[in-house]
Amino acid sequence: MNQPQKMGPSEALVETLVANGVTHVFGIVGSAFMDALDLFPAAGIRFVAVAHEQGAIHMADGYARASGRHGVCIAQNGPGVTNFVTGVAAAFWAHSPVVFITPETGSMSMGLGGFQETEQLPIFSKITKYQGHVNNPKRMAEIAARCFDRAMLDLGPTQLNIPRDYFYGEIDVTIADPMRVRPGPGDSAALDAAAEILAAARFPVILAGGGVIMAGATGETVALAELLGAPVCSSYLHNDSFPASHALAVGPLGYQGSKAAMKLIAQADVVLALGTRLGPFGTLPQHGLDYWPKQAKIIQIDSDPRMLGLVKAISVGIQGDARAAAAALIGRLKGRQLAASVNRAERAAKIAAEKSAWSSELDAWTHERDPYSMEVASNSAYMHPRQALRELEKALPAHAMVSTDIGNICSVANSYLRFEQPRSMFAAMSFGNCGYAFPVICGAKLAAPERPAFAYVGDGAWGISLNELLTCAREKIGVTVVVFNNQQWGAEKKNHVDFYSRRYQGVNLVNPSWAGIARAFGCEGVTVERLADVGNALRSAAEAQQQGKTSVLEFMVTQELGDPFRRDALSKPVRHLEKYQSYT
Ligand SMILES: Cc1ncc(C[n+]2csc(CCOP(=O)(O)OP(=O)(O)O)c2C)c(N)n1
Numbered sequence: 180m181n182q183p184q185k186m187g188p189s190e191a192l193v194e195t196l197v198a199n200g201v202t203h204v205f206g207i208v209g210s211a212f213m214d215a216l217d218l219f220p221a222a223g224i225r226f227v228a229v230a231h232e233q234g235a236i237h238m239a240d241g242y243a244r245a246s247g248r249h250g251v252c253i254a255q256n257g258p259g260v261t262n263f264v265t266g267v268a269a270a271f272w273a274h275s276p277v278v279f280i281t282p283e284t285g286s287m288s289m290g291l292g293g294f295q296e297t298e299q300l301p302i303f304s305k306i307t308k309y310q311g312h313v314n315n316p317k318r319m320a321e322i323a324a325r326c327f328d329r330a331m332l333d334l335g336p337t338q339l340n341i342p343r344d345y346f347y348g349e350i351d352v353t354i355a356d357p358m359r360v361r362p363g364p365g366d367s368a369a370l371d372a373a374a375e376i377l378a379a380a381r382f383p384v385i386l387a388g389g390g391v392i393m394a395g396a397t398g399e400t401v402a403l404a405e406l407l408g409a410p411v412c413s414s415y416l417h418n419d420s421f422p423a424s425h426a427l428a429v430g431p432l433g434y435q436g437s438k439a440a441m442k443l444i445a446q447a448d449v450v451l452a453l454g455t456r457l458g459p460f461g462t463l464p465q466h467g468l469d470y471w472p473k474q475a476k477i478i479q480i481d482s483d484p485r486m487l488g489l490v491k492a493i494s495v496g497i498q499g500d501a502r503a504a505a506a507a508l509i510g511r512l513k514g515r516q517l518a519a520s521v522n523r524a525e526r527a528a529k530i531a532a533e534k535s536a537w538s539s540e541l542d543a544w545t546h547e548r549d550p551y552s553m554e555v556a557s558n559s560a561y562m563h564p565r566q567a568l569r570e571l572e573k574a575l576p577a578h579a580m581v582s583t584d585i586g587n588i589c590s591v592a593n594s595y596l597r598f599e600q601p602r603s604m605f606a607a608m609s610f611g612n613c614g615y616a617f618p619v620i621c622g623a624k625l626a627a628p629e630r631p632a633f634a635y636v637g638d639g640a641w642g643i644s645l646n647e648l649l650t651c652a653r654e655k656i657g658v659t660v661v662v663f664n665n666q667q668w669g670a671e672k673k674n675h676v677d678f679y680s681r682r683y684q685g686v687n688l689v690n691p692s693w694a695g696i697a698r699a700f701g702c703e704g705v706t707v708e709r710l711a712d713v714g715n716a717l718r719s720a721a722e723a724q725q726q727g728k729t730s731v732l733e734f735m736v737t738q739e740l741g742d743p744f745r746r747d748a749l750s751k752p753v754r755h756l757e758k759y760q761s762y763t
């Protein structure tokens with residue numbers, strides 16, 4: 180037990196950061212927290228000064244996702260804090276242990292409508308796992324520590340709200356050691372039941388989710404898959420949940436995912452959903468395949484019991500850590516007679532055949548073939564997005580980290596992203612905000628400077644996020660951004676094409692030279708127009724990262740568009756009023 184010491188609340192806060200291993204805090208300077216900020220250098224904490232607070236919280240998210248440690252950010256009360264909102268929601272749905280520190284109006288003027296005042300707790304109440312409010316300066320260390328503990332315990336953002344006058348004073352403080360509670364493997368009766376079901380399975384399929392990544396369960400998942408001879412699908416946007424080169428890896432489910440994964444899971448009699456909440460968007464029909472095996476027995480393992488059976492009907496639910504649970508299942512199944520042993524060779528052949536069919540299909544799928552795409556691409560000298568994505572896939576260095584934004588081309592990329600190690604893919608998850616990928620990869624790079632780091636971003640989303648090039652140049656963060664310049668908010672334009680008779684509104688973009696803009700920011704900027712140049716451009720940009728140089732590779736691509744995002748949620752328009760009759 181640490182001994183109480185006399186210190187100021189700012190010191191108590193900073194010492195709590197130190198106790199939690201914090202070395203980076205993202206933010207924009209503000210008077211509200213200057214007293215604590217002043218101590219950062221002496222505490223070994225680097226303040227990463229960003230261009231916009233949304234960038235700070237996304238960077239903290241990327242930092243957390245790449246490292247498995249806390250991502251931390253701080254902002255000025257009022258406008259600095261409200262700039263966090265979108266990033267907090269994104270981190271919430273990415274399950275990132277982010278602690279965002281929100282100094283608030285001083286306690287003696289709250290409610291008087293002074294400068295930069297807004298109630299800062301209600302705004303975040305639905306997108307946080309915990310909100311700690313320092314209601315007395317003496318509780319600074321206690322409440323700060325709880326924010327750090329809860330962010331890890333519940334894997335999501337926590338808010339530390341501090342009236343700005345509470346940074347000052349003299350208090351007796353005990354700095355708490357971090358409390359890390361690992362969920363165990365889960366209820367042993369449920370694990371027994373799951374083992375029985377798996378032992379009797381003739382076509383078991385594993386669906387490996389984000390929980391496998393967060394729990395460090397890759398090794399156990401591989402061992403379990405090999406024991407059962409089960410193909411392993413990755414859950415939507417978690418292509419790094421299983422090593423792609425493994426014979427049993429069949430790729431991601433969901434939007435623009437792998438047909439091999441879909442066709443194989445469709446045949447499952449048992450699905451082991453390991454570390455996944457089975458989010459509704461991630462298992463929607465795709466490529467015309469309604470693949471979810473409705474008759475199969477589903478075993479779901481998630482560290483959050485509220486996720487069990489929430490979206491899909493399940494046979495067994497286990498509240499547990501993916502790694503410990505997988506190990507417990509291996510213990511129960513090893514040496515047992517398994518129904519899956521009988522047809523192992525036959526299933527292995529099926530898996531290999533589906534994978535090779537999907538790979539050949541992707542090779543041949545060089546461009547989109549719908550009438551709109553054929554039309555816009557026919558007169559274009561630019562690259563087909565799919566071919567550009569294939570070239571990028573080939574050129575990505577080993578151990579690369581890739582973040583992807585929300586957009587048509589970034590989504591199509593889901594078919595072309597393969598990883599060997601976890602904590603490699605940082606897609607904008609269920610919150611789906613354009614502008615996520617670039618700041619996130621900056622944070623990831625600071626967490627793992629030795630790993631090459633790439634962001635895939637559409638030109639529309641680039642307009643939202645490019646201001647963080649300032650941060651890259653100022654803070655010498657070396658990442659590579661591939662901007663897909665198709666001169667349109669393509670994903671939304673696709674809806675105009677499919678549902679609104681091509682009545683375009685707000686979807687066509689007039690762009691400056693993104694490469695030129697990057698150079699003006701003090702970064703590298705390269706325009707890439709030919710497939711033959713993709714590999715070299717990527718390799719030079721990856722090299723420049725080692726000198727802390729960020730490069731923007733502006734990919735000139737055709738306007739063709741892949742399948743729409745929200746086929747599930749749009750309908751053909753029906754108009755009732757006379758004046759709108761032609762709007763169908
Ligand atoms: C912050 C935010 N605003 C709007 C949207 C709606 N939206 C989804 S995809 C998309 C278009 C993305 O365009 P771009 O980044 O150019 O990529 P492309 O689809 O052209 O590949 C938009 C506007 C969103 N997801 N997030």
Ligand SMILES: [Mg+2]
Pocket residue numbers: 586637638639663664665666667668669
């Ligand atoms: Mg675009």
